[in-house]
Amino acid sequence: DQQVKQNSPSLSVQEGRISILNCDYTNSMFDYFLWYKKYPAEGPTFLISISSIKDKNEDGRFTVFLNKSAKHLSLHIVPSQPGDSAVYFCAASAQGGTASKLTFGTGTRLQVTL
Amino acid sequence: GAVVSQHPSWVICKSGTSVKIECRSLDFQATTMFWYRQFPKQSLMLMATSNEGSKATYEQGVEKDKFLINHASLTLSTLTVTSAHPEDSSFYICSASTAYEKLFFGSGTQLSVL
Numbered sequence: 001d002q003q004v005k006q007n008s009p010s011l012s013v014q015e016g017r018i019s020i021l022n023c024d025y026t027n028s029m030f031d032y033f034l035w036y037k038k039y040p041a042e043g044p045t046f047l048i049s050i051s052s053i054k055d056k057n058e059d060g061r062f063t064v065f066l067n068k069s070a071k072h073l074s075l076h077i078v079p080s081q082p083g084d085s086a087v088y089f090c091a092a093s094a095q096g097g098t099a100s101k102l103t104f105g106t107g108t109r110l111q112v113t114l
Numbered sequence: 115g116a117v118v119s120q121h122p123s124w125v126i127c128k129s130g131t132s133v134k135i136e137c138r139s140l141d142f143q144a145t146t147m148f149w150y151r152q153f154p155k156q157s158l159m160l161m162a163t164s165n166e167g168s169k170a171t172y173e174q175g176v177e178k179d180k181f182l183i184n185h186a187s188l189t190l191s192t193l194t195v196t197s198a199h200p201e202d203s204s205f206y207i208c209s210a211s212t213a214y215e216k217l218f219f220g221s222g223t224q225l226s227v228l
Contacts, residue, residue, distance in 0.1 A: 004157065036219075043118065043207055043219030044158075089158070100146065100211065104158040 003027045004092050006105035013112050019077040021108050023090030026071065030092040034102065035064060035075045038087045047088075048075070080112045117141055118210050120220025127198055128228055135193045135223045137208030143188035144210035148217065149181075152205040161206075164191045198227045 005024045013019045021035075031052040036044035050057040050064045050073065057064050063076045077084055090105040117140040127133050137147055146165050150158040162183050164170040170183035180202075182194040191210075195202055207222040 002157070041123070041221060043120070043209070043221045045219070046217065100148075101160060101163065102148075102158075102217065103160075104150075106155065106157045 002106075003030075004090055004103050004105040006088075006090055006108050008108050009106070010109040010111070013080045013110065015082055015112055015114050016079045019075075019080045019084065019110055019112070021075040021077075021088050021090075021110065023073045023075075023105055024071060025073075025092050027092070027094060027103070028071070029094040030103075031096065032093040033064070033066060033073050034091045034093070035062075036089045036091060037084075038089060038107070044089055077110075080110075082112050082114065085110055085112045118144075118208065118218045118220045120208055120223060122223055123221060124224040124226070126226045126228065129199050130197055133195045133198055133225060135195075135206055135208070135225075137191045137193070137210070137220050139189045139210045139218070142210075142212055142218075144191075144212060145188065146211050147185060147191040148209045148211070149183060149191075149193050150207045150209065152207065158207065161193075195225065198225070200227045203227045 003026050034049040035047040037047050038044040048059050048062045048064050050066050055066050066073045087107045087109045089107045091102040119138045121136050149161045152158045161176045162170045162172045164183045164185040166185050166188050172178045185191040203226050209217040209219045211217050
């Protein structure tokens with residue numbers, strides 16, 4: 001039972017344009033959501049998070065939107081840069097707003113082209 | 115950001131042997147470490163939560179006698195895959211947390227059991 005789903009295994013975006021990565025979840029107990037970025041041969045690195053009490057969180061070029069009624073969140077990267085090319089994982093936690101016991105999606109490989 | 119070192123990066127072993135994977139937090143004390151496993155085309159799955167000085171808490175379906183976890187200090191946790199078999203071949207990755215706000219991941223270990 002995949003509780004966190006990233007239905008697009010890959011995405012290609014032109015440099016300068018917006019990248020939108022999507023994530024759906026099924027467990028209504030999730031109250032904290034995170035995005036991680038992973039380069040080859042490295043571990044995932046934290047990118048941005050959002051608590052279930054918010055519907056938007058912004059950090060520089062990265063914005064995460066949360067639609068609780070639809071159980072959907074998305075990561076927007078504007079403008080996209082070649083260095084953003086990586087695998088992006090969506091993760092969720094039901095541990096009271098903490099990052100413990102994360103449930104991960106399968107990841108979306110983003111390629112930003114010149 | 116904080117650094118988590120994981121060794122080895124990859125290991126090939128014969129069926130029936132045991133393999134130890136180390137996870138070290140280099141510049142912070144990690145009261146809690148998490149061990150994940152990822153099979154091809156699947157998401158990172160939490161195997162166990164390791165607290166310094168106490169027994170690890172295993173997720174449902176993870177054999178605690180097969181996957182031995184030791185968290186003897188605030189900077190080191192080890193995962194030993196005992197009597198490894200080909201079905202244990204997977205990508206194992208650790209993460210460390212201090213205040214549960216963010217997780218810092220190691221770079222992972224690719225285990226291949228022949």
